[in-house]
Amino acid sequence: MEFDVSIAWIDYVIIALYFAFIIWLGLYFKNKNKNQDDYFLAGRSLTWPIIGFSLFASNMGSISLVGLAESGYRTGFANFSYEWMATFVLILFAVFFLPYYLRNKIYTVPEFLERRYGSFARYYFSGVTMTLNVFVDIAAGLYAGAVVVKMAFPELSIVTIVWGISIFAAFYTLLGGLASVVYSDTVQAVLLIVSSIFVTVAAWNMIGGWEEITAGVAAAGVSADHLSIVRGMDDPNLPWPGLFSGVFLLGFYFWVTNQFIAQRALAAKDTRQGQWGALFAGFLKLSTLFIMVLPGVMALILYGDSIEAVNAYPALIFDLLPVGLLGITLAGFIAALMSSVDSGLNAASTLFTFDFYKKFRPNSTQDDAMRVAKITILVLMVISALWAPQIIKFDSFWDYLQMVLSFICPPIVALFAFGLFSKRINTKGANASIVTGVTLSALSIGYQFYINITGAENLLPHYLYLAGFIFILCSVILVGVSLLSGPDEGKDWEALIWTPKFFHAETQSLSDLPFYYNYRYQAVALLFLIVALLIIF
Structure with missing residues (x-):
């Protein structure tokens, strides 16, 4: 099908105004950065709407926007399981993990891991996270976005678009730090939501309603459960047991432990604002x-x-939207692309600065740290922009993206999930679990690429199940080695371990609030929403 991708002058004006506003935002926050708290954590002053919108925008980059529509076209509602599971994990994050992150006043999530287990865990986790930020979050986001932007501007090459977006995102991220990123993310989230509503309403009106949608799906000859979220055990893409292994582990890694996401919550004005923002x-x-x-x-x-x-989402944009709305929607799409790039650059530069540079240069000044972060942003921008166009050469890249993450994240999840609730889990157990996880992950990834290259029969179970197996084995090693060796000494356990005492103290602090301000009631309401969606669909 050929659809008209011509853009009217008013649409160009809308897009230009968006870019001008983002440049102004970066320049505005440049003058607000007086110290490293301002630059890396927005002065620890963020309130819940900014945190919530920024978390959403950072996650819903061009990969997710195009990918969710593509999955809706190809397999139906099944991949929405990654989204509702994210909501469930964010509830766990708000209730259990975020209060301890904020209590320790950390700059990076690996810094918390060092306080709990030691330097080896911090270096390993920070290195893994930086690599994924650059080669997955930033580079893959650049490529996915550039493919669609090229449809609107066919005279531009993929390389030109990638470099243009990279330089622009690096510019305002470098100037304004996290504050510039989160406030631009808020604008981008609103644009993304509004533009997506436009597209949904236009397509809905064109089809005629829900009954016509269900009839149309049946007429398309696809699976009868195309409009079902939870699928059977024989589903090749997302069997339901995989929800409790691979999907949960991926969600936990991304929303609880990934600096790319957690940095917004680390910048919260206080614990309540962070919890409300996460929910x-x-x-x-x-x-x-x-x-x-x-x-x-x-x-x-x-x-x-x-x-x-x-091309499902681009086709709807260019085919159904009138002049003006098209410009807003294209600005929303570009916003989605920008939010994943700026967040990745900011997170990776923060990780390098605090987990490596300041560890080896402990006497460096705050000005030194901010200068190193800015240099890191430029270096990582160049690496990401050079790598992004190469992704097209990897035919299996998109198929293996979630798979590779499923192999890498289980040992990390084990360290956080067990370490927060028991001080008997120690550093020796953590190190043994990391080595086990790295070995199993490397073997699993290597075997999958061997299958891809040779075409041999794959004897391993579904990668969502395999992720669960790796998690269980790493957990057994973590607990076993910890119990067979002595406990860690000299740690501030009150700041590192969740206890019923903390829960009771928090209950007391919440008792004077109206129920609608109590984040626990909000969390329960979210759980009911999840259950309602799963029952309805």
């Missing part, structure tokens, strides 16, 4: 079923197999 982000994640996945399903009904699945 608000969880609420926004549930909306993706209707404004991102459903449009992909509607694209299947409207266009059939006349388009490629990856």
Whole structure:
């Protein structure tokens, strides 16, 4: 199918105004950065709406926006499981982990891991996170976004678009630090949500309503459970037991331990603002079923197999939206691209500065730290921009993206999940678990690439199940070695271990609040929303 991708002058004006505003925002926050707290953690002053919108925008980059619509077109509602599981994990994050992150006044999540286990755990986790930030979060986001932007501007090459977006994102990230990133993310999140609603409503009106959608899905000849979120055990893409192994582990890694996400919550004004922000982000994640996945399903009904699945969202944009709305939606899409890039650059530079530079140069000044972070942003921007166009050469890249993450994250999740609740889990157990996890991950990834290259029969179970197996084995090693060796001494356990005493003290502090201010009631409401969606669909 060929659709008109011409853009009117008013749409260009809207896009230009968006870029001008983001430049102004970066320059504005440049003058606000007086110290490293200001630059890396926005002065630890963020309130819940900013945190929630920024968390949502950082996650819903161009990969997610295009990918969710593509999955809606190809497999239906199943991949929404990654979204509702994210909401569930954000509840766990708000209730258990965030208070301890903030109590320790850390700059990076690996810094918390060092206080709990030691330097080896910090270096390993920081190195893994930086690598994933650069080669997955930033570079893959650049490539996915550039493919769609090229449809609007066909005269530009992929390389030109990648470098243009990279330089622009690095510019305002470098100037304003985290404050510039989170406030621009807030604008980008609003644009993304509004533009996605436009697309959904336009496609809905074109089809005629829910009954027509269900009839259209049946007529398309796809699986009968195309509009079902939870699938059977024989589903090749997302069998339901995989929800409790691979999907949960991926969500835990991304929302609880990844600096890319957690840095917003670390910058919260106080614990309550951080908790409300995390739950608000969880609420926004549930909306993706209707404004991102459903449009992909509607694209299947409207266009059939006349388009490629990856073009489901772009086809709706260019085919259904009038002048003006098209400009807003394109600005929203570019915003989604920018939010993943700026967040990745900011997170990776913070990790390098605090987990490596300041560890080896403990007497460096705050000005030194900010200068190193800015240099790091430029270096990582160049690496990401050089790598992004190469992704097209890897035919299996997108298929293996979630798979590779599923192999890497289980040992990390084990360290956090067990370490927060028992001081008997010690450093020797953590180090043994890391070595075990690295070995199993390397063997699993190597075997998958061997299968891909040779075409041999894959004898391993589904990668979502395999992730669960790696997690269980790493957990057994972690607990076993810890129990067979002596406990760690000299740690501030009150700041590192969750206890019922903390829960009771928090209950007392919440008792004077109206129920609608109590984050626990908000968390329960989110759980009911999740259950309702799973029952309905």
